[in-house]
Amino acid sequence: MGSASKEYEFLSEIGLSSSHNLGNYVGGKWLGNGPLVSTLNPANNQPIAQVVEASLEDYEIGLKACEEAAKTWMQVPAPKRGDIVRQIGDALRSKLDYLGRLLSLEMGKILAEGIGEVQEVIDMCDFAVGLSRQLNGSVIPSERPNHMMLEMWNPLGIVGVITAFNFPCAVLGWNACIALVCGNCVVWKGAPTTPLITIAMTKLVAEVLEKNHLPGAIFTAMCGGAEIGEAIAKDTRIPLVSFTGSSKVGLAVQQTVSARSGKTLLELSGNNAIIVMDDADIQLAARSVLFAAVGTAGQRCTTCRRLLLHESVYDKVLEQLLTSYKQVKIGDPLEKGTLLGPLHTPESKKNFEKGIEVIKSQGGKVLTGGKAVEGEGNFVEPTIIEISSDAAVVKEELFAPVLYALKFKTFEEAVAINNSVPQGLSSSIFTRSPENIFKWIGPMGSDCGIVNVNIPTNGAEIGGAFGGEKATGGGREAGSDSWKQYMRRSTCTINYGNELPLAQGINFG
Ligand code: NAD
Secondary structure: OOHHHHHOHHHHHHOOOOOEEEOEEEOOEEEOOOOEEEEEEOOOOEEEEEEEOOOHHHHHHHHHHHHHHHHHHOOOOHHHHHHHHHHHHHHHHHOHHHHHHHHHHHHOOOHHHHHHHHHHHHHHHHHHHHHOOOOOOEEEOOOOOOEEEEEEEEEOOEEEEEOOOOOOOHHHHHHHHHHHHOOOEEEEEOOOOOHHHHHHHHHHHHHHHHHOOOOHHHEEEEOOOHHHHHHHHHOOOOOEEEEEOOHHHHHHHHHHHHHOOOEEEEEOOOOEEEEEOOOOOHHHHHHHHHHHHHHHHHOOOOOEEEEEEEOOOHHHHHHHHHHHHHHOOEOOOOOOOOOEOOOOOHHHHHHHHHHHHHHHHOOOEEEEOOOEOOOOOOOEOOEEEEOOOOOHHHHOOOOOOEEEEEEEOOHHHHHHHHOOOOEEOEEEEEOOOHHHHHHHHOOOOOOOOEEEEOOOOOOOOOOOEEOOEEOOOOOOEEOOOHHHHHEEEEEEEEEOOOOOOOHHHOOOO
């Protein structure tokens, strides 16, 4: 690959080839009988390497082995499973920089965010290790003499994980770390445009399983697109499918899984707002908006897309933002100082351009940006638009660094605008008023899953349950008690006497 090969030398440090890679770890072996695809660098659209995706036959080999492995894995004591996840965390730590670099190269996010994303998986491993000793059930008083009721949490068996391009390893971490300590095998399909990350992550996990003489099929991973995703959705051997991606595809997956009485965990589109009240710390708010709207080139599910400004601070906040937007360095995500990397694909760039046309046709006024950057790569300008909150386009998620500035007069009006979109992922208010804060997090406040105060909409910690309401899908992943979704609850009533008293005092003959 000429001069490119030097740039990609680091790939060998994480088990990747800069030419040809088998993309599927099935039955503890690397193989591939599906299409050969090139993975591209979004900064120049040049190929990084080639990957062989999975065929449906590969999928079937993988699922058969995974079904067998599930019987072994669910019987390993939970704290021992935790120790395996601890080792995965250690393996990730040792390759943190290389993996972060790969994320920047293949997904296009800036290096600090690439490293941060891998760190998030490490954090999830740490969290899951502790959790492996706390999958506690409960003992419930029975109304009958010599009876005892208890709740046990048992593994589901296999958890399917389908992930999106924008968080190609963190979302795996949210799901897989928890699913594994809960005693489930994992079947993972990453995004078709980030196969090298899927392979590199899987290699680390596979090495840990091998070192511990465990079946490799405990972690089954495949590269591919909708065909493999649909196979997971349809597969009755997979009781839970965790899906992260667009609302449109997520809804279709939910219907397929429900039709076979399976469960879904959905993390779908967001359309997140930041409200700046008249008493807000303007500096704090402006810095937060910059990170929330421009970070990851607007390609986070939690990206701030709507900025709701109190009429008294509208001009002041916008003035600050317009100044800082002009200083945002656009460029190669691996270069020091870059704040805005490319969009992920040429299609994303076209979507941005199309989106700006629609915005203008609905009365939107471009205050800054609004154009794609000429030349190679999928770069676009960070954009602020002045528009009415009633415009139809404001209700949609445009996956790019486009921020709508909207004006309001009262707290109630701001909350109503926040809640007026189909999505319900993340939201944030900037205020110093305790009254506003408590109203905001209460029943008449934000209807989102993430309800922040004086911080951006993005950059969630793993300790809380992450997810959103309405068209965002209702799922909760990562911390808190999200683990319960990866287990089945057995409610057990045990009679240790010799009589048969019935519940509700029923006398049956
Ligand atoms: P996408 O819906 O196009 O793809 C997501 C995944 O679904 C990919 O792996 C894809 O191959 C797979 N897929 C496609 N068709 C399928 C089918 N018919 N059956 C099963 N699987 C199928 O989404 P994307 O463009 O990769 O990601 C961006 C979207 O993801 C945005 O809407 C973003 O908000 C959302 N997202 C949400 C969260 C969250 O936590 N709520 C996190 C990250 C991304």
